Amino acid sequence: MMMRRLLLAGAVAAVMMATAAEGFISKKTWSAIRQANRGGPFVGLVVPNAYEMDPVLNSPSFSPSLTLPYLDVQGRRFRFGAIGGQNVVMVMTGLSMLNAGLTTQLLLSLFKVKGIVHWGIAGNADEGLQIGDVTIPEHWAHLSLWNWQRYGDGPENELPLEAAGDYTRDLGFLNFSDYTATGRSPNELNSIWYQPEEIFPVSGVPEQRQHAFWVPVSKHYFALAEKLEELELPACVNGTTTCLPRAPKVTRVSKGCSANVFLDNAAYRQFLRRKFGCTPVEMESAAVALVAHQQGVPFLTIRSLSDLAGGGSDLGNEAAKFLAIAARNAVDVMLQFVPLLAGVGAVDM
Template sequence: MGGMINNVVVVLSISVIMCMNTMRLSYGAITRRSMEEIWRINKQGPFLGIVVPNAFEMNPLLQSPSFVQDSQLPYFDFGGRRFRFGKIGSEKVIITMTGLGMLNAGITTQLLINLFKIKGVIHYGVAGNANPNLQIGDVTIPNYWAHTGLWNWQRYGDGENDELALEANGDYTRKIGYLKFSDYYNLSKNGENLDNYLNRVWYQPEEVFPVDGVPEQRQHALWVPVDSHYYNLSNKLEDLELENCVNATTCLPRRAKVVKVERGCSANTFVDNAAYREFLRSKFNVSPVDMETAAVALVCLQQTSTPFIAFRALSDLAGGGSALSNEASLFASLASQNAVTVALQFIHLISSSKLDFGSFYVQ
C-alpha cells in the first residue's frame, strides 16, 4: 500500500512539473520533453542501477557480451550524465559513469535514484590497497564504507583534551579519533617527536537527511553498511575465477580472488603514501581505499529503501612497497576487468536468487 501511495505522489509531482513547463524553461528546470522521456523509461522498470567511476572501468562492462543494450532507447542524457539502458541476463539495468571524486559520485547516484525506478545500486571499480594480507587483482567486498575526508582541523597548541571549534554546538566530535601530524615527523628532540604547526585533524561523520526523516533535522553517519541481503548473496562469489595475467609474461604472484572484508573508505584524495595507508589500516581497519564509494553509499543510505553493494578490485598498494613495480599503471586494466567479472556474476546471482529484490523498490 505504501508503494502505491508513493507512486501516486510521483504521478502527481510529474503532472505538476509538466504543467509548469507551459512557462519559460529556465532556472535549470526539467523540460517537458525530458519528463515525458523519463516517464516512458520508468514504465519499463524497475531497474538495477550500476554506478561506475570512470570510462576505463565502465568500458569492459559495455563491451561485455553479457550486456545487451536497449535497441529502442540506448541511453538518456541528463545533467551532464549519460544513463545507458539494457539487460544483463534477465535483469533490466541502467549503467552510468560518475566521474572522479565524492561530489560527482554523489550527484550521479542521486540523479539515478530520483529520476528512475531503481530497485538496487551496484557500484564497482578499482581501488588502492591498505590491507597487507591482500594483493593486486583481488576484488574486495566491504561490509561497511566511510567517508574519511571530513575533518575538523585543530589549531596549533590545542591537544586531544581540548574542545574542538563548534564541538559544543554538536557540529563536530572527538569520538572517532584523529591523525596527529607530528607522529609522522622525522625530526625529534631527546627522543620525542617535535610538534608540528599542522597539529592534528579529527575525523568527522557525515550529516545525513533521510527521505523518511524530518526535513532539515540532521542525523550522523560514519560507517555505512551495504545491504545485508546483497552482502549475504555475495558469499557465492568467493570461489569465482578471476584474471591473473596482463599478458603472457606479466602475471600476479598468485591467482586473484574475491574477498569479503570488514571496511573500505573513500575521500577526495588519491592515496599514494605508505604512512597514511598504514594509518588508515591501523586506525579504521580498512582494505580498499578509493574516492567515490562512500558517496554512493551515503546517498543510498539517505534514500533508506535503496539496497546497495560495492565491489572494488585492488589495482595498487597505496603508497607503493609491493613486489610489483609500477603496479598502478601495469595492473589497472586487469583489476578493472576483475571488478566487472564480479559485478556481472553478482547480477546473475540476483536473477537466480529466490529473494525478490524488486520488492525493495519504493519511489
C-alpha cells in the same frame, strides 16, 4: 503583415512551450524519462570512470536496450539494458565524492531503481591481500571530513563548535607530529579529527540532521555476495606477460574507506588500516553509500585492488601497470553479481 507576425509569434510560443523546462530538465527529456521507466524497476549500475565502464559495454553479458539505449540528462549519460535477465540503468559518475554523490542522487531521483551496484578499482590497505583481488566491504566511511585543530591544542582541548554538536572527538585524530621523520616534535599542522557525515534520511524529519560514519551495505546483497568468493579470476593481463604472483580472489571484507584523495603514501595507508581497519581505499564509494543509505535503497560496492597505496615499489605507483586487470576483475565480479538479484526488490535490505 500583422497577421504574419502573429502567426510567427504563435509558432515560436508553441515551440517554447514544447521544449520548456520543468526545473532544468526539458519536457522532452521528462517524456523520455517516463518512457524509460516503463522498463523498470532497474538495478542501478554506478561506475566512476570509462576504463571501468567500457569492459561492460564490450561484454556479451550486457545487452543494450533496443528501444532506448541511452538518455543524456544534466551532463550524465544513462545507459539502459539487461544483464542476466535483470533490467539495468548504468551511469558513469566521474572522479571524486562530489561527482559520485550528485550522479547517484540524480539516478535515484529520475529512474525506478530497486538497488545499486557500484564497482571500480581501489588502493589496498590490507597487506594480507594482493593486487587484483576483488573486495566487497560490509561498511563504508568517508574519511575526508575533518576538523583541523589549531597549533598548540591537544586531545584534551574541545574542538570549535563541538559543544553545539557540529563536531566530535569520538572518532579520533591523526597527529602529524607522530610522522616527523627525525623523531617526534611539535608540528604546526597539529592534528585532524575525523568527522561523521550529516545526513537527512527520507524516513526522518526534514532539516533534522542525523549522523553517519560507518554506512552498512545491504545485508541481503552482502549475503548474496558470498556466492562470488569461489570465482576464478585471471592472474595475467590479457595478451601480455604481466602476471600476478597468484590468481586473484574475491573476498568480503569488513570496511572500505573513501576520501577526495588519491592515496600513494605508505605511512597514511598504514595509519588508515590500523585506525579504521580499511581494506580498499578510494574516492567514490562512500558517497554512493551515503546517498543510497539516506534514500533507503539497498546497495553494494565491488572494488578491485589496483595498487598498494604507497606500500609497493619505490619506483612508482602500481596502478598504471595493473589498472587493466583490476578493472576487468571488478567488472567480471559485477557481471556475476547482478543476475543474483533476480526477484530481489527494493525492500530487501
